[in-house]
Amino acid sequence: MSEQDNDAFEKRSRALFQDSVEGLDMRIRSRLTQARSAALEAAATRRPWALGWKIWTPAAGVTTAAILGVVLWMGSPLHHQAGTLADAQSNFEDLDLLASSDEGSADAMDMLQDDIDFYDFADKDANPGPAA
Amino acid sequence: MARFGTLNTAWMVWDNPAPTPGGAAVLEYTQELEKFLAEIERRAFRMAQVALRDPDDALDVVQDAMLKLTRNYASRPSAEWRPLFYRILENGIRDLQRRRTVRKRVMTWLPGPKEDPDNEAQDPMENVADAAPAIPERLMQAQAMQQLEESLRALPTRQREAFMLRNFEGMDVAETASTMACSEGSVKTHYSRAVHALREKLGEVW
Numbered sequence: 001m002s003e004q005d006n007d008a009f010e011k012r013s014r015a016l017f018q019d020s021v022e023g024l025d026m027r028i029r030s031r032l033t034q035a036r037s038a039a040l041e042a043a044a045t046r047r048p049w050a051l052g053w054k055i056w057t058p059a060a061g062v063t064t065a066a067i068l069g070v071v072l073w074m075g076s077p078l079h080h081q082a083g084t085l086a087d088a089q090s091n092f093e094d095l096d097l098l099a100s101s102d103e104g105s106a107d108a109m110d111m112l113q114d115d116i117d118f119y120d121f122a123d124k125d126a127n128p129g130p131a132a
Numbered sequence: 133m134a135r136f137g138t139l140n141t142a143w144m145v146w147d148n149p150a151p152t153p154g155g156a157a158v159l160e161y162t163q164e165l166e167k168f169l170a171e172i173e174r175r176a177f178r179m180a181q182v183a184l185r186d187p188d189d190a191l192d193v194v195q196d197a198m199l200k201l202t203r204n205y206a207s208r209p210s211a212e213w214r215p216l217f218y219r220i221l222e223n224g225i226r227d228l229q230r231r232r233t234v235r236k237r238v239m240t241w242l243p244g245p246k247e248d249p250d251n252e253a254q255d256p257m258e259n260v261a262d263a264a265p266a267i268p269e270r271l272m273q274a275q276a277m278q279q280l281e282e283s284l285r286a287l288p289t290r291q292r293e294a295f296m297l298r299n300f301e302g303m304d305v306a307e308t309a310s311t312m313a314c315s316e317g318s319v320k321t322h323y324s325r326a327v328h329a330l331r332e333k334l335g336e337v338w
Contacts, residue, residue: 009331010299012338016277017300021174028187032173035195040166043202 165206168213169198176221179296182281183225193224215311218301222293222311229289276338283333287326290314294322295330 173194180190197220205216284292290312297308298319308323309316 006327006331009327009334009338012276013280013330014299014302016273016280017175017178019273020277021178024174024177028177028191029174031191032177032194033170035191035198036166036169036173039169039195039198039202040162042199043165043206044162 161206161210164210165202165213168210169201172214172217173198175301176217179300180221180225182284182296183292184228185285189228193221193228196224197221214301214303215307218297218303218311219313226289279334279338280330283330286333287329290318291322291326291329294319295326298323 176197177187177190177194180193181187184190184193197217200220201213201217205213208216284295287295293312294308297303297311298305303311305316305319308319312319312322
């Protein structure tokens, strides 16, 4: 097979292909035009949507980071330690109430001081020790 | 195919009264893109049809290629559109051929309706007489093209791609290599083998 024959073959096949392209019927041509229009329309309508994504991406990133932070905090030992601290705070508040010098608690302490003999008697009566 | 039958709306967003900033540039490259697609679409369709045989399948892959190009690569330099478009098209053709092969394998395992030998060739268009009497020369050309198509379908995929891109689409070796994502040497080899195989096959009838 010579190079010249190859050239002739290539020319002929190209010409045949070109003829078949030009001979496409109207139905196919019309559908290709519709396909082209649809592709250009899709590209055009997609653009604002894509722009919207560009705008919302940083906000979505910040929100995700915040959610992730909360999730990690809830699962971390620090969160449990914070709970313990809160309990301790509650105990302090109880002590504070007991030790506070407001009117009610001062009265109670006075009453305890006044009837100390009675409480001593009651204690001995309830828990009688061995006879002396 | 349903995809092609539903375009009744006005299709250009550029008809809107208030263009966005930079709209002029977008309009310009959209017009350029439309010109490019209009110029290329028929050849692309015929090349897809050569590979797939079925015109509806060919229309589908061409439309998909157009959509992917306009959606993903419209902003690329226009010189890159042709290799990109044909690469997308060839990928689409290969995907469809692969799906066909899988479907065929599955169908052989499934019980189906028995084939009626009298019921082949049910395409009604085949029975419609041509409106104009066929000119012998035209008829011979059509037959020659049909033979060429059949021979091309029998070639290995890469050889067929190289031949169609170089010969039908008129791409040079570098552009073909870029489209096929291979080296220029590979393109030359595939093309040379394709020409050799086709000539061997068609030599007697051409």
